[in-house]
Amino acid sequence: MASIEIAGLNKRFGTMAVLKGLDLSINDGEFISFLGPSGCGKSTLLFCIAGLEDIDEGSIRFDNKEISDLGPRERNIALVFQDYALYPHMTVRENIAFPLRQQKLAEATVDKQVAWAADVLGIEALLDRPPAALSGGQRQRVAVGRAIVRNPSVLLMDEPLSNLDASLRVRMRTEIRRLQKALGITVIFVTHDQEEAMVLSDRIAVMKDGVVQQFAPPMEVYSEPANQFVAGFIGSPQMNFLPANLCGGSSDQILGVRPHDLKPAARGNGGLTLSGELVLIEPAGPFQFLDVSIAGHVVRATCSDASGLSAGQSVILSARADAVRYFAADGGTRINQQFLETESRIHAV
Numbered sequence: 644m645a646s647i648e649i650a651g652l653n654k655r656f657g658t659m660a661v662l663k664g665l666d667l668s669i670n671d672g673e674f675i676s677f678l679g680p681s682g683c684g685k686s687t688l689l690f691c692i693a694g695l696e697d698i699d700e701g702s703i704r705f706d707n708k709e710i711s712d713l714g715p716r717e718r719n720i721a722l723v724f725q726d727y728a729l730y731p732h733m734t735v736r737e738n739i740a741f742p743l744r745q746q747k748l749a750e751a752t753v754d755k756q757v758a759w760a761a762d763v764l765g766i767e768a769l770l771d772r773p774p775a776a777l778s779g780g781q782r783q784r785v786a787v788g789r790a791i792v793r794n795p796s797v798l799l800m801d802e803p804l805s806n807l808d809a810s811l812r813v814r815m816r817t818e819i820r821r822l823q824k825a826l827g828i829t830v831i832f833v834t835h836d837q838e839e840a841m842v843l844s845d846r847i848a849v850m851k852d853g854v855v856q857q858f859a860p861p862m863e864v865y866s867e868p869a870n871q872f873v874a875g876f877i878g879s880p881q882m883n884f885l886p887a888n889l890c891g892g893s894s895d896q897i898l899g900v901r902p903h904d905l906k907p908a909a910r911g912n913g914g915l916t917l918s919g920e921l922v923l924i925e926p927a928g929p930f931q932f933l934d935v936s937i938a939g940h941v942v943r944a945t946c947s948d949a950s951g952l953s954a955g956q957s958v959i960l961s962a963r964a965d966a967v968r969y970f971a972a973d974g975g976t977r978i979n980q981q982f983l984e985t986e987s988r989i990h991a992v
């Protein structure tokens with residue numbers, strides 16, 4: 644277990660700046676996700692923490708000790724990759740024991756630690772099998788077993804679930820969270836899957852173009868996004884964005900409202916009211932999504948019963964005032980402004 648302090652971290656590949664002055668402070672025992680679109684620098688940041696990539700400027704501290712000049716083996720970290728990287732010619736037992744044998748620990752200690760890791764992960768029955776005789780989920784458990792067997796200070800995971808099918812991913816993420824809580828270990832988890840980051844993490848670092856856009860607990864990132872990029876990246880379906888002046892606001896602002904907060908209504912309900920033409924009804928299990936065209940902008944709303952609605956008709960959509968967010972049209976920074984209702988906010992098609 645360790646706390647991690649990253650300050651002023653810059654990383655370049657040739658002339659390309661990939662990490663740009665990153666600062667992050669991670670508490671001992673926290674589960675942190677690095678989340679962002681492909682190429683934003685998540686894996687590079689993870690590899691810098693692991694010692695697999697050198698940094699150009701800045702510092703990385705574990706428990707207040709500078710480690711950026713140490714090699715990977717001296718950092719007491721463990722890495723789990725997407726492809727598990729198990730040794731095919733070794734049994735599960737030998738795979739898990741491998742990092743301990745490299746440390747030249749006594750065989751009795753190796754046996755005890757392997758038995759402990761196998762017990763924690765529920766894979767005792769698999770110990771004598773080769774990796775080829777395991778399912779994807781079992782291989783993933785073995786990779787985690789090999790990572791935790793030497794009690795690392797920090798567990799670094801680079802998209803560890805992305806090779807698994809959807810239902811197994813959901814099961815394995817619950818297991819990873821349970822394991823992390825049981826061990827109290829600091830985990831950094833790289834993913835581009837926002838749902839995975841939301842359910843697993845104590846805090847999420849949302850990244851774009853080598854810069855951390857926001858570092859906060861999942862619900863804060865969702866409800867109080869720092870900027871339009873975060874607001875659009877977190878939440879599915881994506882937050883609706885409209886020029887604020889369409890709804891009586893300022894022309895240098897963008898108004899944002901989530902589909903789940905926008906519902907059809909017989910008339911305005913005192914919050915944001917929009918009217919437009921219903922273009923599409925999309926069933927989504929217990930509710931339906933409605934796509935509504937408003938002055939050339941299609942917004943998405945949610946409805947629990949669309950039986951009285953059909954494409955082509957006019958609809959009124961309503962959201963509570965406190966569900967509305969504002970962003971600067973130039974740069975996207977969040978503007979901390981309350982939605983104030985006025986008649987002019989009702990937009991007729």
Ligand SMILES: Nc1ncnc2c1ncn2[C@@H]1O[C@H](COP(=O)(O)OP(=O)(O)OP(=O)(O)O)[C@@H](O)[C@H]1O
Pocket residue numbers: 656661679680681682683684685686687688835
């Ligand atoms: N060894 C390297 N040499 C040169 N450029 C690199 C190297 N590794 C990564 N990059 C570049 O650095 C940028 C960040 O890559 P990185 O793998 O960190 O992104 P990522 O957010 O993890 O993306 P993904 O989700 O696709 O894995 C990308 O533009 C990538 O092409």
